[in-house]
Amino acid sequence: MKVMCRNPLFYVVLYCAAQTLSINIESNPTANSESVIEVHLEKSVSLVCAVDGTQADEELVWLRNNAAVLLKEENKKGRSSVCVTPVLHEDNGATFTCYMVRNSTIRTSVTLNVTYCPNLSESEDVLVEQEAGLVLQCDILANPPVSNVSWTLNGSTVDLFGGGFSMTTDGSTTQLRVSSVERSLHEGTYQCAADCFNGEKRNKRFHVTVTEKTFKFPLMPMIAGLVVVGLTALLAVLSRWKKITKCCK
Ligand SMILES: *[C@@H]1O[C@H](CO)[C@@H](O)[C@H](O)[C@H]1NC(C)=O
Numbered sequence: 089m090k091v092m093c094r095n096p097l098f099y100v101v102l103y104c105a106a107q108t109l110s111i112n113i114e115s116n117p118t119a120n121s122e123s124v125i126e127v128h129l130e131k132s133v134s135l136v137c138a139v140d141g142t143q144a145d146e147e148l149v150w151l152r153n154n155a156a157v158l159l160k161e162e163n164k165k166g167r168s169s170v171c172v173t174p175v176l177h178e179d180n181g182a183t184f185t186c187y188m189v190r191n192s193t194i195r196t197s198v199t200l201n202v203t204y205c206p207n208l209s210e211s212e213d214v215l216v217e218q219e220a221g222l223v224l225q226c227d228i229l230a231n232p233p234v235s236n237v238s239w240t241l242n243g244s245t246v247d248l249f250g251g252g253f254s255m256t257t258d259g260s261t262t263q264l265r266v267s268s269v270e271r272s273l274h275e276g277t278y279q280c281a282a283d284c285f286n287g288e289k290r291n292k293r294f295h296v297t298v299t300e301k302t303f304k305f306p307l308m309p310m311i312a313g314l315v316v317v318g319l320t321a322l323l324a325v326l327s328r329w330k331k332i333t334k335c336c337k
């Protein structure tokens with residue numbers, strides 16, 4: 089009961105002491121509880137940093153990965169917004185920090201998680217000689233990583249055991265290899281396909297044509313032969329030169 093009779097000033101002082109300055113970032117799309125904003129490649133993110141409480145004219149600074157973001161004069165006091173558009177691959181993992189110029193320990197930040205599908209779309213024509221090696225490669229880098237990668241030849245799953253194929257896949261590429269191409273087994277339309285996290289399927293085609301084996305000019309023995317011929321000629325000239333100079337004395 090006694091508490092209620094206290095001087096109103098008491099409450100005012102209490103209120104002021106409790107009101108430590110803070111700033112917060114509001115974003116679209118919104119950040120999760122770990123301050124991570126998930127956004128798809130080529131979409132946009134808008135960030136608004138605002139000072140809580142009464143000090144509405146506090147000057148604010150934005151950093152992108154510790155580098156200052158250029159702001160217009162009217163976009164600094166009390167409230168400051170930045171927009172990332174379009175969101176690029178290099179924005180993945182980028183951290184945006186907003187802080188108060190007067191006291192830089194008053195800061196808050198958010199990090200972008202840029203989701204994207206593998207960049208597979210165009211098709212490629214490939215010529216390969218009979219008995220030569222063949223390597224087909226697809227870039228499957230994606231965030232989050234692709235869940236399923238497959239290779240087909242003329243629409244059927246590539247026969248890794250019978251067809252002389254080998255396949256290797258890591259987080260960024262998938263490769264299909266043939267060490268010695270045979271037209272009856274290896275000519276046709278290949279396709280690599282990957283499943284993206286959002287359910288999209290991406291693929292790339294290769295139209296592989298097997299050509300006749302051409303006669304390979306034996307370049308290395310040729311060079312060795314030319315060197316020998318050249319050296320012999322040089323030695324011959326040198327020995328002649330000795331004779332010539334001798335006789336000139
Ligand atoms: C900056 O703000 C922090 C947190 O509110 C506070 O503890 C600190 O004393 C302030 N520093 C200055 C120089 O005002």
Ligand SMILES: *[C@@H]1O[C@H](CO)[C@@H](O)[C@H](O)[C@H]1NC(C)=O
Pocket residue numbers: 124126201202203231232285
């Ligand atoms: C980014 O978002 C994707 C999709 O929700 C998620 O799988 C991945 O773990 C997130 N990455 C980070 C670093 O938060």
Ligand SMILES: *[C@@H]1O[C@H](CO)[C@@H](O)[C@H](O)[C@H]1NC(C)=O
Pocket residue numbers: 241242272273274275276277
């Ligand atoms: C794939 O289809 C093409 C065109 O129909 C055909 O010429 C080729 O022999 C086929 N390849 C295989 C390995 O069956």
